[in-house]
Structures are given as structure tokens and as C-alpha cells.
Amino acid sequence: MAVTGRLLDELRQTLGPDLVHTGTIELGLYGRDASNITGSAGVVCFPTSREQVRVAIGAAVRHGVPFVARGAGTGLAGGATPVDDAMVIVLTKMNRVLSIDTVNRFAWVEPGVLNLDLTRLVTPHGLHFAPDPSSQQSCTIGGNVANNSGGPHCLADGVTSAHVLAVEVVLPDGDIVMLGSESGEVDGYDLRGAFVGSEGMCGIATRICVRLTQNPPAVRTMLFDYDTVDAGAQTVSAIIAAGMVPAALEMMDQLCVKAVEAYIHAGLPVDAAAVLLVEVAGLPHGLEHDVQRIVAIAKDHGCRTVRIAQDEAERALLWKGRKTAFGAIARIKPNYYLHDTVVPRRHLPDVLRQVYEIADRYGILVMNVFHAGDGNLHPLLVFDKREPGMMEKVHAAGDEIVRVSVAAGGVLSGEHGIGLEKRDLMPLMFAPADLAAQAALRAAFDTTGLANPTKVLPSPASCGDSHQIVEGAWI
């Protein structure tokens, strides 16, 4: 159903006119997220409380209008892109940190609190919020919950689900439920675990209890460079096989290193085929022991030079290189498409080789900057969309990259989610019965079918057709 005048009147009356927007600019702004898939919003609401979220959902459901929860809109898979003139419920005004328990190390926050703001707030207590996606300065914790977000430091500490103890949720039928508990354990089915990562299709989180992690007493950051990508990737597997779980294990290939070095001038080795950024964190004796073992492993695998950050400034510079990689590529081509797949670590060299072959075949530049420790690939196709036929090539190359990742025993997404972008690729990983179980989970939460419909799960008709990508899914 479309948004009607009656629905708008009802919303303005209950939420107040200031919190209900239908202007062209607002509808355009909130008609998409960071995925570049353009949708269409029918109305944009800005609730400031749980009760207002409930009111907005209730109005949408009564009028048969789909609703989409949205945080900062930094999602890359189209999860927060409204489809069919849906109601967009923006949670950014619910941005209070409600309480912090520094003794038991958890905090209650509203969904609109920015990821990095929470960490900054608890830094004086020697704590931080572990998930650190590249967008952490601007993404919301509610969005992290919806996408089960990751980040470079999730190798040792796990993704968002491992850091969410409890969630208060307004269900699509208007009921308010508390999933999980401050203890982090549950009696009954783990509905908290089912809700985290459900991409707004199970209800809207209005309060979140997140675990806070102790800051490590010491940190060492190392940079290794290699003549081949294979050697770097093999170092990653060898470190893990040796029984170490570094805080972060990130890799950049040559094209990426060149772009980043031209941007930040950190003295990165631009002639190397691959650069590995390894960070270990913890207590001092174990840390030094691990540093020595990791350096030895890196050298055994043909590492050319070892650079260990000597101070916090150098460490920050090395990380700046990693975290600004996407900004740096603007110097090469005006457009990029960022992929997100996971492969078993031992298949990293082989899959990376295939990624280069695919890009070569289509005549597209590809840069790789990724969470090597997790096997979480982020091939970045770099191109100029004004070139004739380029979009088709980017589309086809991306499709092949996802397929080789899954064929290597990998998965569709490590941290970006499925959303609209990969919805129709789900059959690559899941049989109809598997998808039916996921639909059953969703149906138990959303009895109305109006919470962000058309995302994640392919419609039964398209289950057998995994070639079909949502129109506009590629830049």
C-alpha cells in the first residue's frame, strides 16, 4: 500500500509535524543508503522515543505500508534502502547513552548512538566497544546490530553479535520485548542472537545493552611486505596455525598500497606486491613473545622488510593507511564497487589469483584491501562508469568474484550483509529448505510481513535464478 494522506495526518498528529517529513529533499536523501541502490521513500519519520517508534510502526502496519529502520545509512548492501515508497523510520534522534556499568563492563544505549562516540565516552574507564567497522565515526550502534557489523579488530574479539548482551525491540505487531539479558546468557531460545543481523526485518531495536571490552595494556603494530600476494596470504595462515590470534591481520595489495602512499606519505613500500598489517594486543610478556614468533613466521614466508611501529604516532599512521584506503582510490578512477565475501584462509592465495584473473579478463582495475585474518575479502573494482559498457563488465566481474568465493567454500558476506545487493545470490549458498528455515525465523518475529520486506530472502519465484541482481546494485 502507498502512503496516504490519512496515514500522514495520523503520523503528524501522533508524532508531531516536526518529526514527519515528506519533502522532496528528505525523500531523496532517505531513499537510499551507502549502497548506491536507489529506492523510494514514501515518508520519513524521526522518532525520539520507544513509544514514538511504536506509534510509527503501528501506523505503518494499520495502513499496510512497509517500514524500514535506518541509522546513519552507511550500510553497503541496501539493507536500509526503502522499496516501494516505504516508511523510513530514522533512529538518529534516539542517540543517548543511557547507562554505563564500568565494573561489569556493559552499557545501555539507544540505537542512534554512533559507534565511535561510545568508545570515546568509555575510554577514560579503559574500555571500548570492540566492533570497529571502517564507518565507525558515522555508523550507529543500531545499524551495527541490524547488520551484525565487523571491522578489522573483530578477528580476536568477534563481530557485533558477540558484543550485544540484550536488545529491547518493538516488534512489527507493536509488542515490546526484551531479548537477552545483562548476564549475556539466556533461558530459552536465543532470540537476541536471531535478531542481531536480521537487517531490520524482525522489528526495531530501541535500547541495546552492549558489552564493553578492556583496553589492552600494550599494543604492537607491525608491517611486513612481500614480493608476492601468495607469500603474504600464506603468512596469515601460518600465524593462525601457530596458535596466535592477533588483534588484527590486514592486507593490502600493490595497487592499493600505491594509492594509499600517494595519499598519506607514510613511507609504505610501493614496490611490494602485498603489505601485511599485523597488530597484537595484550599483556607485555606474551606480546613480545608473539611479536618475535610472528616476525619469524613472516621472514620464513619471504617477508622483505619488517617495520614495527615505534610509537603511537607511527601506529596511527599505519592504521590511517589501512582505514583511508577507500578514500585514496579516488585518485585512480572516479567510481568503485566494494565487494565483501569470506573464504577459508587457506584458499586466500587461490581466490585472490582468481579475482585478479577475473578483473583482467574484464579489463577492470581491482584493488584488494581486506581482513586477511578472517579470510574476509574486499575486492574493490575501480572504474569510470562513463566508459561505454563498463557497468555491464563491473556487474559480470562482481558476480564471478562472489561465485569463486562461494565455490572455494566461502560465504556471500562477512560483514556488509545481504540486503538487496546479494539477495538473489542467496541460492548460491542455501537450498530452498535452508531459505525456508530463515523465512520461518523471520515470520516468528514479524507476523505482519511489513518490516523491511523484500530484503535478504529471495522470493520463491527467484530462488532458482541466482543470476538476477537487483537493478542498480552496481555503481
Place this chain on the structure above:
Amino acid sequence: MDLTTFAAEVGRDSPVCVIGLSTRGGGVPEVRWVKAPSGIEWIQADEMTACCGAGTAVDELSDALRAVGQRTVLPDGGTVGGALATGHSGIRRLGDGPLRDVLLQAIYVAATGEVVKAGGPTVKNVSGFDVCRLLVGSLGTLGFLGEVIVRTRPLAQHSEWFAAEANDPGPVFAALYRPVSVLWDGSTVWALLEGHPDDVAEQASAAGLFGATGPPPMPGGARRLIAPSAIASLPESSRGAAFVAEVGIGVVHLAESAALPTSRSPMSSAHVQNRIKAQFDPTGRLNPGVVVG
């Protein structure tokens, strides 16, 4: 692992229960039972993952992992499937994280008799809805685990229990960096520390801890969840019953099941729990009569 035979045994209708080694309660009386396949399919040390039949003994998996310098975080005893279906984390939960995060992929037999896959083989994966989280702790009421891929951990370089007298576990808990376990019974605090031997010794010394032979025996009467902040007042609220609390978590092991009143959240999710069960097993044939939670 071929689950065709297991699926055929589960069948498509009539009540059925699944049993392992019966260390965690066993099957449902007077209901036909099946056993999940057992055996380790593979261990990938450089992935920190292992794949096995759900009927595999936890001890067998632990032994095999130890040979490659790794371990499972599943509590000792019984079967892998039983540990996952029960879903109770062991006393190392503070350091290991919750048991529910261990299950990466499950291939299970659904109430329809179909073989269904949930999750994926990699440690990092956000592809679709997280049915694995529902299966852990579901006591076999949503599907019977057949083959699972679980996350493993490296064995620690050094592992040691410590203890000290303490009327309040707070100072010890605050002084330690990422302890694996902190337990408290009202008068003594125990801590399990792991890592480099010198770090372990320095941590213990700074927290005023002394060497201990191991954790205290866990009272077996009841396992209750409370807010972590309520642990300090357990000596009063447990009304004299012996307890051991997992500090920082809020799990309390009590000598008597009635000793601690349980509080129910006013925002109960019981109706969603019921809908989950109805969706996954509409006729209630899987482990009939078993109540989760």
C-alpha cells in the same frame, strides 16, 4: 557427512527424540529415539574450525584438537550435539565467550524430515538470518543436529588457577586483564589466568591472588541467571544457600534450586519463543514435552 540415514530415522511424522550419551538429561521417556551420526570429518588448524557429527563425544574432539595445539570451548563430557543443544557455557565463559558463538554451521534434520543447512563454514559470516543461534540452546526442539562446524581456540601457553579470600569479588575482577574465569562463593574468589607464564604470575600478584588447585566444586542444585551487578549481594539474596557465582557474567550455581527467586522481565518474549517453535515444528514432534527456558 551423509545425513540421509539419520534423516530417514527421524522421519517425517510421529514424535521422536534425540539422545547422545545421556550426560545432560537423556531422551524423552516413552518416545522413539534416534542418535546423531558421530565421527570427526576434519580439523582445519589454520582456520580454527572443526567439523564433526553431532553424536561425536566432546572428549574425542578435544583429544583430536589437542594434537594440533587447539581446544574446543564446549563443556567436557557428553556429545558435541548435546553440549550445543543444551547451550550452557562452561565456567570459562568470561574468556572464551558464550557457547552459542561456537557454532558456525549446522546441518540438521528439520521436523519435516528434510536436511537443512544453517550458517556457513567460515568464522566470519553474515549471510542471511542466523538460524544457528536459535539451534544452540534449543534442546533439540527446533531440529536435530546432524553435522556441525565449530570454532576452535588455540591452547594457552600457560594456564593456572588462583584464589584469595574476598568478601567482595570486585577488586580482583577489576585488577585482572581479561581473566578466563572469575568465581566467587561469598568468601573466596577464584581466577583462571592464561597466557605467558610471566604475565600470569604478575597479574596474580597484582590482584593479591595465590596459587590454587583448581576451581571450587560447583553446587549442582540449580543454575540461575542474574544481573552481574547483583552478584555482590548474593550472600544475602541466596538466604544462606551455598553458591558459586561466575563474576562478570551473572551465572549462579546454587546448592538448592529454590534458594534464589527468579525474576521475569515484564517485556517477556515468551510469545515469540512459542511462534519460533510453531514455525519450526508445528506439530510438536521433536523432543515432545521438552520446555526451553
